[in-house]
Amino acid sequence: MKSLFVTGTDTSVGKTVVAAAIASALKSRDIDVGVMKPLQSGGDEDVNFLLKASGAKDELSLVVPYNFKDPIAPSLAARLESVPIDIEKIKDAYSALAARHDVVIVEGSGGIMVPIIEKGLDSYLVSNLIVELSLPTVIVARAGLGTINHTLLTIDHAKKKGIDVAGVIINGYPDEPSLAEKHNAAMIENLSGIPVLSILPFVNVAGAKFLEKVVSAVDVDRVMKIID
Numbered sequence: 550m551k552s553l554f555v556t557g558t559d560t561s562v563g564k565t566v567v568a569a570a571i572a573s574a575l576k577s578r579d580i581d582v583g584v585m586k587p588l589q590s591g592g593d594e595d596v597n598f599l600l601k602a603s604g605a606k607d608e609l610s611l612v613v614p615y616n617f618k619d620p621i622a623p624s625l626a627a628r629l630e631s632v633p634i635d636i637e638k639i640k641d642a643y644s645a646l647a648a649r650h651d652v653v654i655v656e657g658s659g660g661i662m663v664p665i666i667e668k669g670l671d672s673y674l675v676s677n678l679i680v681e682l683s684l685p686t687v688i689v690a691r692a693g694l695g696t697i698n699h700t701l702l703t704i705d706h707a708k709k710k711g712i713d714v715a716g717v718i719i720n721g722y723p724d725e726p727s728l729a730e731k732h733n734a735a736m737i738e739n740l741s742g743i744p745v746l747s748i749l750p751f752v753n754v755a756g757a758k759f760l761e762k763v764v765s766a767v768d769v770d771r772v773m774k775i776i777d
């Protein structure tokens with residue numbers, strides 16, 4: 550089985566929620582799922598949510614090889630905290646997790662062009678990490694106005710880097726969608742040739758029910774096809 554990288558069109562689009570929902574959906578099919586957030590900035594919320602959803606019990610040194618204090622781009626956090634980022638450390642942690650689990654769901658930081666190591670035009674971006682890990686990638690996108698532009702830009706960059714874009718997952722689809730929200734998924738598919746794998750609703754409940762509701766909207770068969 551293959552692992553999966555979850556990126557997004559922006560920060561706060563729902564990468565953690567989608568990655569956790571995929572992990573939970575796969576777990577319910579008796580697949581042993583590991584999770585990873587290679588570069589976390591600004592608190593442990595993401596990793597805690599991912600670990601809870603997947604049931605994985607791996608040590609944090611593998612799940613979150615880099616954990617920065619402030620909610621800022623990894624390259625800046627690394628510079629301000631004087632912790633140089635070594636990509637080999639991330640790759641080794643990923644390999645260790647991949648050896649233990651059937652699948653590892655890896656959540657990126659921010660969007661696909663977020664800098665990990667800043668070196669001018671030769672900077673190492675999230676997209677470079679996806680290429681090195683060689684993982685099929687899902688793009689989490691917002692439902693509303695503006696998402697066509699952000700999603701097409703993300704797909705365009707991913708394709709230029711040679712990334713296998715498995716599909717888009719639209720997150721936060723409201724009960725009463727606007728005109729744009731009703732049409733965005735079909736337009737993204739038409740304009741990009743990339744499938745929209747699932748449309749996850751905006752869920753307005755807290756606690757365990759939250760993830761349950763999101764998971765029920767994940768098209769697990771389509772996710773299975775990507776990782777098979």
Ligand SMILES: Nc1ncnc2c1ncn2[C@@H]1O[C@H](COP(=O)(O)OP(=O)(O)OP(=O)(O)O)[C@@H](O)[C@H]1O
Nearest residue numbers: 557560561562563564565566659720721750751752
């Ligand atoms: N479908 C949804 N319904 C309701 N709230 C949601 C949904 N998806 C995400 N959220 C909320 O939106 C916020 C951002 O989501 P999330 O943390 O998953 O984004 P992210 O892309 O992982 O952000 P980051 O770039 O910080 O990793 C969270 O508070 C989350 O609970």
Ligand SMILES: [Mg+2]
Nearest residue numbers: 564565595656
């Ligand atoms: Mg997140």
